[in-house]
Ligand SMILES: Nc1ncnc2c1ncn2[C@@H]1O[C@H](COP(=O)(O)OP(=O)(O)OP(=O)(O)O)[C@@H](O)[C@H]1O
């Protein structure tokens with residue numbers, strides 16, 4: 001949301017773990033220069049807020065250390081659910097200052113929160129349907145306490161927060177890396193590809209620890225998002241209940257797939273089915289909100305991308321092709337980066353990657 005010319009680290013502070021990523025340009029290709037994931041204890045987040053800043057900061061400090069990055073400036077993501085985005089048509093002749101002035105006067109009209117409780121920013125987004133004399137401006141308002149707490153975590157960990165981006169935008173950036181592989185057989189994107197892409201609708205499904213977010217993208221732009229209350233921890237709990245384990249034991253077993261033979265039919269499959277049902281339900285809201293009643297494909301990111309066969313269940317249930325989002329296929333990796341680990345954990349890095357990529361746009 002704030003503009004900068006400095007290089008920075010992508011930092012995804014999420015309920016289950018902290019992820020950091022540094023990306024650089026290396027010749028024609030992109031390179032993961034540093035990355036790390038550090039787990040957080042359960043229950044450390046409430047309503048998108050870390051309730052123990054120090055403990056999260058310690059995990060972040062550790063992630064920065066084990067990644068080996070030298071960067072100390074960082075971009076963080078605001079959870080989409082803690083942010084309000086509105087598209088407003090404004091006269092073409094409005095420059096940045098005029099838009100700022102208009103927002104100051106009319107904020108209450110656009111954003112249903114007291115102005116003192118939010119940070120506001122905007123981004124011009126091109127032609128508007130309102131008429132030729134107007135362009136669309138995306139207004140973004142983030143709950144102030146969500147931004148401030150993340151900034152505190154970074155500061156406590158010795159980092160400086162220079163960008164607070166919206167998770168939606170970070171995922172748009174990551175999708176941009178995937179779109180060529182997904183739709184154009186990995187070819188470099190030309191103007192013709194781009195105009196074809198603009199007619200394509202993709203569902204990016206982020207299955208996290210406690211929530212699943214559906215984003216529908218028209219071309220490269222997210223036009224719809226919706227959260228559902230199901231996540232990988234639902235599976236962890238089902239494992240704990242079925243096999244009489246603690247949650248920690250269940251999580252370990254889930255990760256190593258070291259579970260009895262009946263695990264797949266009795267626990268895993270019902271979970272996959274519930275996720276597909278929830279995503280399909282969320283899609284119905286997208287269909288009823290606009291002019292479309294289909295999507296072209298699904299990209300699965302987040303912890304859900306680590307769950308055996310979830311992308312196949314989604315594909316079967318919703319009836320479109322689906323892939324696990326790995327934005328790093330065409331990347332090189334620095335020597336200190338464990339390439340195998342990065343490829344394995346790729347879907348977990350979707351948000352951190354999208355944040356880190358922005359550092360190259362400057
Ligand atoms: N190797 C693995 N196998 C199976 N599940 C895994 C594996 N690694 C992580 N997970 C699951 O992924 C979840 C974390 O996913 P992710 O990091 O996307 O969530 P988050 O971003 O912290 O949370 P949210 O998106 O809900 O805010 C964990 O709860 C865990 O259950």
Ligand SMILES: [Mg+2]
Nearest residue numbers: 014208302351
């Ligand atoms: Mg997440």
